[in-house]
Amino acid sequence: MDTRRLYSFIKIIDAGSITRAADILHIAQPALSQQLSALEAQFGQQLVIRSKRGVAPTEAGRTLYRHAQLILRQVDLAHAAVRVSGRAPAGSVSVGLAPYSLGAALALPLLKRVRERYPEILLHINENFGGVISEAIMTGRMDMAFIYGAGPLRGVQFEHLRTEDLFLISAGDGTREPRGNEMSLRELRGNEVSLRELERVPLLLPSRIHTVRQVVDAAFQQLALEPNVVGEVESALTLVNAVEDRLGATVLPGSAARAILDVRSLSVRRIVDPVIQVKLSMVTSDNQPLSEPALAVHDVFLELVRAFHDDPLDADPVGDKHEQ
Template sequence: MDTRRLHAFVKIVDIGSLTRAAAILHIAQPALSQQIVALETHFGRQLLVRSKRGVIPTEAGKALYRHAQVMLRQLDQAQIDIENTGTMIAGQVNVGLAPLSTATTLALPLLKAVRERYPGIVLQINENIGGVISEMIMTGKMDLAFIYDPGTIRGVKFEPILTEDLFLVAPKPLLESGNVERGEIAAEDVARLDLVLPTKIHTVRQLVDLTFRRVGVDARVIAEIESVPTIARAVWAGLGATILPWSSANAIASGNDDVAVQRITSPSMQMKVSLCTSDQWPLSEPAQVVNDLLADIAHAYAAEHQADGLKPMGRKERKRKAA
């Protein structure tokens, strides 16, 4: 198997065009087509469907794409490991972090820890919706992630690290004075407010909607926004309230006396945050040390901020569930 063919195949699938892929790879299009024919002959299956709109992988092509992503990454890592034999751990590690969660707060501590202990590791940090990140891990585009745990997903495994409560972040004029003084608010009262929430594909939104259904109320959603800075500006402008974990909620309310952060009760809204990795492919040595560092940093952060609605899992329990 010529790995150049695998690289060309992955590039074609990513771009969706033989012509554009040939230009990027600096290969004549007929030669690139011959490489794909050679792959299809090798596997005995059609891998790409060609049309005027471009190319898309067949089911066999999708399977090869997943494996090729992992194999090419492993080859790159093998080259780095060989070059650094007997010296230090080195390589590139792609880490996903869920937006609207405590995970993003850990990005800087993780960067600092990796830089201090493993200067040969280059981190790539990607913030995206959990579903997108899970797919990237399944296809080998990402090594590991710290995201909200959606439950069982084929192709990935989750190691629960902590849980975090969700809080209401609201302009004080929208709240009754009793709620502001008490520092907490019932879920039923939250549903009566104009809310700016992430879209329904986001795990936070799914928990919010589920909680409201259990209480028997409908949310008054006036806008759906994925960007924390944009949500913050909407709250600051008095357009509505939002629901976020403490780290994001505190960042929005910090230094703004007109914004209140209220713990949601009756019932509370609680999210599980987990480390996500592939259940098919082992982590490279650099990815494994980053995985362990992130777990330790997250656990310590949660232990320090239990008063803010974070709850770390005990190390014994965490290791047992990861097994």
């Protein structure tokens, strides 16, 4: 197998055109077409469908595309491993961190510790990864991800690390003047809030693609209730400003709240009746082992997760800090 043909095939699929791929690769279009024909002859399958608009992969082409990415990834890892054999781990490592999770709290410590311990590792941290996580990991575009959920998911393996309760986070005396049947958070007492009480609280939540939102919606549905969502916020910075400006409250795991909000100046109440929880797991490929630098980063991340405690949330009284 000529790996150059695989690389050219990937570029053809990514570009959607043999002509554009030839320009990217700086080779003549007839030579690139010949490489594609040679691959089709080797596998005995039509790999692309040609049209005036370009090319699109067949089912066989999509299968080869996935395997070609894995093969080239393994070749790169082999080169890197041989190059640094006997030396400290070196190379590029990509880590995905779920938004609004403990990952946000550990991103900076992870970057710092890897930089100190493994200066030859180039760490790429993505807190806004989209698309299908399993595909990103299986194709080698991402080495590992710290996400909500515990699987199963095709092509990846889950390493459950932590289960967290969800909390209602709001500005000290609640939101701006309540509307209609909305509840003023001044009416709440103590460090807990029931789901039925929460129904009347104006909420700022991530969109339905996020696991936190899905878990919250599912809890409401089980009690035949409807959350009062007044805004869907994808940006952590916007969420911080909106909560502090009393435009609404939000629901987050405790660790995520501490990562993006100054919880000491806010009201933090555990949601009960029922308690709502999310699971956090480390996800890696089920098809290929982690490279040496990726294993090093994986171990550092586990150290940070195990050393992380909930003390900052529990150290101060939970509940209204402005009721006096």
